Amino acid sequence: AQTVTQSQPEMSVQEAETVTLSCTYDTSESDYYLFWYKQPPSRQMILVIRQEAYKQQNATENRFSVNFQKAAKSFSLKISDSQLGDAAMYFCAYINSGAGSYQLTFGKGTKLSVIP
């Protein structure tokens, strides 16, 4: 079974600074997808960024980028120029790309605080 581990229950960052959230996963599959979801206090789950395992190039979305290390099974999220609106829970998630696999496996989350 796949597992996703986020070792940092809480993180804080100064506004305008950069922060990196860690995520590791365990799988025996070679083809899969990884995601970071953001959950603000409003509870809505918002997709931040996705990464295909077969792609070596790290995904980027504006101020958000990932460092995907397939051999190490590591998938960290970097937030640059942090803003107050970035304060939220962040969840790392994994899904197999094989036929018949539709279950997103989530980590326990990292609570990010942004200090003005």
Added chain:
Amino acid sequence: DAGVIQSPRHEVTEMGQEVTLRCKPISGHDYLFWYRQTMMRGLELLIYFNNNVPIDDSGMPEDRFSAKMPNASFSTLKIQPSEPRDSAVYFCASSLGQGIGPNQPQHFGDGTRLSIL
């Protein structure tokens, strides 16, 4: 385009009562997922449907939990009888296909916060 719509947003009820949570997926999406979020266990998949048919309910905790999808635009998650340990936030999500495509992620509703007294 409306997102996934869940109701109610909050539900408080007494132990032993029946609870029904509702979900309207995004139009055109063929997969629907029910998740439960707790502090202890994080986000867990309970059950998912494809074209209104339940495919995998292995995450449903007990027989007290049941889910239905009578049509493509509506699903319910029912707990009967409810217990205090069922208190959690329940999310519904929908996707077109597996939910891995660049423009086809799983879209989540705002969740229902359920409190069983």
